Amino acid sequence: MSVHAILIYFIPFFLVMVAIELWAGKREGKKLYGPSESFASIFIGFVQQLTRFIPFSLVGLFWWWIYDNHRIFTLEAGSWWYWPLLFVSLEFFYYWFHRLSHEIRWLWATHAVHHSIEEMNVLAAYRFGWTNRISLGSLVYAPMMFMGFHPGAVVVMLGINLMYQSWLHTTLIPKIPLMEGILNTPSAHRVHHAKNADYLDRNHGGVLMIFDRLFGTYVAEREDEPVDYGLVTPVGSHNPVKIAFHEWVNIYKDLKAYPMRYWLGLCFGPPGWKPNGEGMTSKQMRRAYREADVIASPVPVPAE
Numbered sequence: 208m209s210v211h212a213i214l215i216y217f218i219p220f221f222l223v224m225v226a227i228e229l230w231a232g233k234r235e236g237k238k239l240y241g242p243s244e245s246f247a248s249i250f251i252g253f254v255q256q257l258t259r260f261i262p263f264s265l266v267g268l269f270w271w272w273i274y275d276n277h278r279i280f281t282l283e284a285g286s287w288w289y290w291p292l293l294f295v296s297l298e299f300f301y302y303w304f305h306r307l308s309h310e311i312r313w314l315w316a317t318h319a320v321h322h323s324i325e326e327m328n329v330l331a332a333y334r335f336g337w338t339n340r341i342s343l344g345s346l347v348y349a350p351m352m353f354m355g356f357h358p359g360a361v362v363v364m365l366g367i368n369l370m371y372q373s374w375l376h377t378t379l380i381p382k383i384p385l386m387e388g389i390l391n392t393p394s395a396h397r398v399h400h401a402k403n404a405d406y407l408d409r410n411h412g413g414v415l416m417i418f419d420r421l422f423g424t425y426v427a428e429r430e431d432e433p434v435d436y437g438l439v440t441p442v443g444s445h446n447p448v449k450i451a452f453h454e455w456v457n458i459y460k461d462l463k464a465y466p467m468r469y470w471l472g473l474c475f476g477p478p479g480w481k482p483n484g485e486g487m488t489s490k491q492m493r494r495a496y497r498e499a500d501v502i503a504s505p506v507p508v509p510a511e
């Protein structure tokens with residue numbers, strides 16, 4: 208059973224959320240859904256659901272192999288602490304899965320599809336990449352099976368985590384007092400979807416924001432820095448197939464353009480990296496932006 212197999216049960220609730228958002232947006236006189244972006248999100252979400260019928264999953268096999276042969280504990284799902292412990296562990300590993308999906312280009316090639324959204328709305332929450340089984344990012348969760356969590360329970364908790372994230376994609380909900388910086392909120396997730404240099408690769412948590420705070424990636428939405436949604440280098444098309452494969456195509460073009468000694472860096476280095484300083488990673492973009500900002504403003508911007 209894959210995570211996305213669980214998400215299918217959530218579709219009725221999800222459609223109700225879309226309807227509420229459409230209604231509320233109309234009342235506020237906001238146009239939240241353009242036809243091309245919406246079509247792309249529906250198409251990409253639909254095909255993503257179909258990919259779960261591919262019978263072979265290397266990561267699935269690896270998870271089960273670890274659970275069956277190498278788990279150090281047998282954690283009882285009936286114990287009162289099992290589900291809270293599973294929740295916190297999953298949040299921890301989800302944080303790293305998501306963060307690495309931004310920091311390693313091979314994983315980013317799949318995750319960039321979710322970030323191709325230029326029009327934030329609940330429907331866009333279902334825009335997931337099709338190539339997880341090539342990126343293999345879910346290997347990050349393997350230590351959970353090693354600890355003794357059943358793969359099925361991990362998948363269920365991951366499904367809950369992703370369901371929670373649907374409502375975060377609305378632009379209609381402002382900052383929520385007491386929740387900001389503790390739980391993931393629409394405001395925190397708006398920052399996550401921004402291409403502004405200062406917001407890049409921030410707020411990776413699923414339900415919780417505490418791991419972002421712990422590992423220094425939490426940033427609150429600021430009034431003086433309005434969010435600009437999408438990718439730093441836009442796909443330039445609403446064609447869902449182009450969106451789904453655009454970063455793989457970029458990788459292929461780079462491999463053709465540079466000698467073999469750079470291939471590891473081009474595939475597994477950070478997105479934006481290119482040999483001889485020809486590219487720009489998000490860290491470099493942020494630094495350049497801040498340096499420019501320090502020159503422009505008399506108040507120094509705190510370093511990372």
Ligand SMILES: [Zn+2]
Pocket residue numbers: 305309318321322399
């Ligand atoms: Zn992301």
Ligand SMILES: [Zn+2]
Pocket residue numbers: 321332376396400
């Ligand atoms: Zn999102």
